Amino acid sequence: MSGFMRGNVALMGKIFILAMVTAILSLLTEHAFVQKEYAIGSFILFAIIALNFTYLTKFSIPLKFFVPGILFFIAFVIAPIIFTLSMSTYHYQTGNILGKDESTAQVLALGAEPDAAGTTFDINIGKTTSGEDAILVSDIVNNKYFISTQTSRTEVPIDALTLNADKVATGAQGFTLLSADALSKSDAYSKINYKYMGKYYIAIEGQNVGAVFQQSLSYNAADKTIRNVVTGAIYKDNGRGNWAKVGAPDEMLTPGWRAPIWFENYTKLITDPKVRTPLIKVFIWTVIFAGMSVLSTFALGLLLALALNRKLRGRRIYRSILILPYAMPSVMSILIWAGMFDTEFGAINNILHTHIAWFSDANYARGAVLLVNLWLGFPYFYLICSGSLQAIPTELQEAAAIDGANPRQIFRKITLPLLLQILSPLLIASFAFNFNNFNLIYLLTGGGPRETLDGQIAGATDILISYTYQIAFGNNTQDFGLASAISVLIFVLVASISMYGLKKSKVLETFG
Amino acid sequence: MNSWVRENLWRHALAISICLFSLFPLYLVVLSSLSTGGSLHLTSFVPTEISFNNFKYLFSSPKIPYLHWVQNSLVISTTVAISSVVIGAASAFAFSRLKFKGKKFGIQLLLLVQMFPAILALSAVYVIMERVYKFAPSIGLGSQTGLILVYLGGSMGVNIWLLKGFVDSIPAELDEAAKIDGASAVQTYWLIFIPLASPVLAVVCLLSFIGTFNEFILARLFLVEMNGRTVAVGLQQFIGGQYSQNWGPFAAGSILASIPIVIIFLSLQKYIVNGLTAGSVKG
Known part of the structure; x- marks a missing residue:
C-alpha cells in the first residue's frame, strides 16, 4: 500500500x-x-x-x-x-424583499394611469420584419391603423392591411402575427410599453385589447426623488426601504426594498410591546420546556438505571425494549404520537374514554408535548446513567454501608452527587438540545394552539426556534430581519449555556 | 415477605410498566398497519384479523410513491454519511494530531459555530441556494444534489468536532512511533490512523446516516416534487394532518422505514452510546 x-x-x-x-x-x-x-x-x-x-x-x-x-x-x-x-440589520420582510434598483423599477412600472378618456384599441400581437415585438393597432373611430413598437410608431396605409367586417385589422404587410403557441410560451411582449403619442403609451390589457396609459411616476435622478406628474406629489427615500410621500410619511409606494436599519430589529425586541410580550412569553415556555424535559427524562432514566443496576432476570430484554423509543427515527415517532392525540379517533382519548381536544387547549397541548418528549428522551439518560453508575467506584458505597448508612442515604449523599458531577455536561447539552427541539414542536403541535384570527404568531407551545420559523416562513407577514435578530439572540443564549457547560467539564483546557 | 420480593419486585414492576409505556405507541402502529381499514379508530387493542392491505397500498397506489421516497432517503443519507466521514476524518486528524498555526483558534471557532442551530440559518441557506439555482439548477434549490451539499456542509462543523473527540481518544503513541520511523503525515494517516479509527468512523458514519434520515425541515423546503421527496417528508405530507383518513398506510410506511434504523441502532447501541457521550461533550 x-x-x-x-x-x-x-x-x-x-x-x-x-x-x-x-x-x-x-x-x-x-x-x-x-x-x-x-x-x-x-x-x-x-x-x-x-x-x-x-x-x-x-x-x-x-x-x-x-x-x-x-x-x-x-x-x-x-x-x-x-x-x-x-x-438582522435590515428592514427585510414581505413587501421589502427586493433590491433598491429592482423595487424602484417596479414602482415606476406600476405608476401608470389610464388617459382621461380611458381609450382602448383593438390590437394584434406580433413582430416587425426586423423581429422586434410589436402590435398592430386599429383605431376604428378615427380610421387610423399603425404598428407600434417600444420605440417607434408607423402608420400603415389601408391598402397594406387585411381588415375584417368590423374594420379591425387582422394583418398587415411587414407584420407577422404571433401564433397562439408563441403567445402562451412567453409573456415578454405583454410587459412592453408600446409607443402612442407624447407621454402616452399603449399597454396590452387582454388578448386583443390595448389601452392607453401615461406614466404617472417619474424618477428624478438629480435630487433622487420620485414625482407623480399627474398629482404633483413628491416621494422621497425614507431611509427604511420605501418611497414615502413628502408631508405624509405613511403614504408609501409599493413594493419597497430591503434597507439597512442597523439595530432597529434588536431594539424592537426590547421596546416594541407587540414584539416583546410574545417573545418573553415564548422564552419563558422555552426555558420551562427545556428544563422540564431534561428533569423528567433524567429522573426516569436514572430511576430505571438504578432499578436495573444489578443481576435481574430478563434485564437484557428490558433493556432492548426500553431503548426502542430512542432507536426509532424520531420524525416517525412524533408523527405517530400526533395521531394518537387526535381528538376524534386518537388512541389516548379512546383509552381514557374522554373527548379532549389535546392540541386546542394550551395546558393540554403543553402536557402532551412534555409527555412525548419524555417518551423520546428517557432512554438516552437510561443508557448514560447505567454506564455511569458502573463507573462509580463501589468502595465509596461499601465504606458508607459499613459506617451504617442506609441505601437511601448512600444514594442521596454519595451516588447522586457523583453522578451529577459526571453527567452535568450532558445535562447541559441536553438542555441546549431541547432549547432548539424544532422537530418535536413543529411536527406535534405546530406551535399551537394560537389565535390566528387575532394575528397572533406565537402559539402556546411555540419555543423560540419554532416561533422564529413562524416569523420567517409563516402565513402572515414574513419578516426575515426580525427573525434573523431573534436567531442571533438564540445563538448567544445557547452558546453561553454550552460554553458554561464546557468550562465546567474543563474541555476548553485541553485545547492546543 | 421474603427478601427476593422485597429486593426485586419493585424493580420488575417499574421496568415492566415503563416497557409498556415504551411499547404502547409502537404496538399501536403495528396493529394499525395490519388492520383492514385505513382508519385511526381502533375497535379493539387485540388484533381480530390480520391483513396486509395497507402494505400493498404503499407499493401500488399512485397517491404515495413510497419506493421512490425510500430510495431518495437511502441515496441522500448514504451519500451524506460517507462523504461527511471521508472529509471530516481528514480534518479531525489534522486538528487532533498535527501542529499548525491558528489551530487553537480553528478549534474554538469550530466549537462555537457548531452551536449555531442549523435551523436558524435556514432562511439564509434558502436564499443562497435560490441564487445558485439561477446559474446551476442541478445543484440549486429543489435538487437532491443541492440538498446533499447543504447537509454535508451544514454538518461539517458538528462532524469534525465529533470526530475530533473520537480521534483524541485513540492513543497517539502509535502514530508518534511511526513519525519517529520517518513516516510522513500522509502515510501516518493512511497506514496507521485509518485502520485504527475505522470502527469509530463506521459509527460516526451510521450516526450521520440516522441524523440525515431524520432530517425534516430542510428536506421539506428543498424537495418539492412528489417523487423526489424523502420518506420523512413524504409521509408527513401524505398524512397532512388528516390522521383519520390516511392512518393505515402511514402506519405501514413508518414501520417499514423505521425497521432498518432500529436494527442498526440496536446492534450497535454500545458504540453509539459511547460516541454520544464522548463526542457531544468530552467527560
Missing part, C-alpha cells in the same frame, strides 16, 4: 481528480459570473485556487487534510451565519 501511495499512479490519480474538480468548479464560476452572482462566483474561484495551491505545492501538510472540510464549512455554515447577521 505504501508503494502505491508514493508511486506515480497515485500522483496521476491525484492530478486527474484535481483536474476534474477544477474543471467542474470553473464551469460553475463562469455561469455564476454570467448571472451576476459575484459573491458566489468569487467564492468558487477562491475554492479552485485554494484546492490547486494546497495539493500542487508543499506549502502546508495540515492544509491538505482540512481544505475540503474547511471549504464546505465556510460555504454552508459560516456564510449563512454571516448572511443571517447581516439580514
Whole structure:
C-alpha cells in the first residue's frame, strides 16, 4: 500500500481528480459570473485556487487534510451565519424583499394611469420584419391603423392591411402575427410599453385589447426623488426601504426594498410591546420546556438505571425494549404520537374514554408535548446513567454501608452527587438540545394552539426556534430581519449555556 | 415477605410498566398497519384479523410513491454519511494530531459555530441556494444534489468536532512511533490512523446516516416534487394532518422505514452510546 501511495499512479490519480474538480468548479464560476452572482462566483474561484495551491505545492501538510472540510464549512455554515447577521440589520420582510434598483423599477412600472378618456384599441400581437415585438393597432373611430413598437410608431396605409367586417385589422404587410403557441410560451411582449403619442403609451390589457396609459411616476435622478406628474406629489427615500410621500410619511409606494436599519430589529425586541410580550412569553415556555424535559427524562432514566443496576432476570430484554423509543427515527415517532392525540379517533382519548381536544387547549397541548418528549428522551439518560453508575467506584458505597448508612442515604449523599458531577455536561447539552427541539414542536403541535384570527404568531407551545420559523416562513407577514435578530439572540443564549457547560467539564483546557 | 420480593419486585414492576409505556405507541402502529381499514379508530387493542392491505397500498397506489421516497432517503443519507466521514476524518486528524498555526483558534471557532442551530440559518441557506439555482439548477434549490451539499456542509462543523473527540481518544503513541520511523503525515494517516479509527468512523458514519434520515425541515423546503421527496417528508405530507383518513398506510410506511434504523441502532447501541457521550461533550 505504501508503494502505491508514493508511486506515480497515485500522483496521476491525484492530478486527474484535481483536474476534474477544477474543471467542474470553473464551469460553475463562469455561469455564476454570467448571472451576476459575484459573491458566489468569487467564492468558487477562491475554492479552485485554494484546492490547486494546497495539493500542487508543499506549502502546508495540515492544509491538505482540512481544505475540503474547511471549504464546505465556510460555504454552508459560516456564510449563512454571516448572511443571517447581516439580514438582522435590515428592514427585510414581505413587501421589502427586493433590491433598491429592482423595487424602484417596479414602482415606476406600476405608476401608470389610464388617459382621461380611458381609450382602448383593438390590437394584434406580433413582430416587425426586423423581429422586434410589436402590435398592430386599429383605431376604428378615427380610421387610423399603425404598428407600434417600444420605440417607434408607423402608420400603415389601408391598402397594406387585411381588415375584417368590423374594420379591425387582422394583418398587415411587414407584420407577422404571433401564433397562439408563441403567445402562451412567453409573456415578454405583454410587459412592453408600446409607443402612442407624447407621454402616452399603449399597454396590452387582454388578448386583443390595448389601452392607453401615461406614466404617472417619474424618477428624478438629480435630487433622487420620485414625482407623480399627474398629482404633483413628491416621494422621497425614507431611509427604511420605501418611497414615502413628502408631508405624509405613511403614504408609501409599493413594493419597497430591503434597507439597512442597523439595530432597529434588536431594539424592537426590547421596546416594541407587540414584539416583546410574545417573545418573553415564548422564552419563558422555552426555558420551562427545556428544563422540564431534561428533569423528567433524567429522573426516569436514572430511576430505571438504578432499578436495573444489578443481576435481574430478563434485564437484557428490558433493556432492548426500553431503548426502542430512542432507536426509532424520531420524525416517525412524533408523527405517530400526533395521531394518537387526535381528538376524534386518537388512541389516548379512546383509552381514557374522554373527548379532549389535546392540541386546542394550551395546558393540554403543553402536557402532551412534555409527555412525548419524555417518551423520546428517557432512554438516552437510561443508557448514560447505567454506564455511569458502573463507573462509580463501589468502595465509596461499601465504606458508607459499613459506617451504617442506609441505601437511601448512600444514594442521596454519595451516588447522586457523583453522578451529577459526571453527567452535568450532558445535562447541559441536553438542555441546549431541547432549547432548539424544532422537530418535536413543529411536527406535534405546530406551535399551537394560537389565535390566528387575532394575528397572533406565537402559539402556546411555540419555543423560540419554532416561533422564529413562524416569523420567517409563516402565513402572515414574513419578516426575515426580525427573525434573523431573534436567531442571533438564540445563538448567544445557547452558546453561553454550552460554553458554561464546557468550562465546567474543563474541555476548553485541553485545547492546543 | 421474603427478601427476593422485597429486593426485586419493585424493580420488575417499574421496568415492566415503563416497557409498556415504551411499547404502547409502537404496538399501536403495528396493529394499525395490519388492520383492514385505513382508519385511526381502533375497535379493539387485540388484533381480530390480520391483513396486509395497507402494505400493498404503499407499493401500488399512485397517491404515495413510497419506493421512490425510500430510495431518495437511502441515496441522500448514504451519500451524506460517507462523504461527511471521508472529509471530516481528514480534518479531525489534522486538528487532533498535527501542529499548525491558528489551530487553537480553528478549534474554538469550530466549537462555537457548531452551536449555531442549523435551523436558524435556514432562511439564509434558502436564499443562497435560490441564487445558485439561477446559474446551476442541478445543484440549486429543489435538487437532491443541492440538498446533499447543504447537509454535508451544514454538518461539517458538528462532524469534525465529533470526530475530533473520537480521534483524541485513540492513543497517539502509535502514530508518534511511526513519525519517529520517518513516516510522513500522509502515510501516518493512511497506514496507521485509518485502520485504527475505522470502527469509530463506521459509527460516526451510521450516526450521520440516522441524523440525515431524520432530517425534516430542510428536506421539506428543498424537495418539492412528489417523487423526489424523502420518506420523512413524504409521509408527513401524505398524512397532512388528516390522521383519520390516511392512518393505515402511514402506519405501514413508518414501520417499514423505521425497521432498518432500529436494527442498526440496536446492534450497535454500545458504540453509539459511547460516541454520544464522548463526542457531544468530552467527560
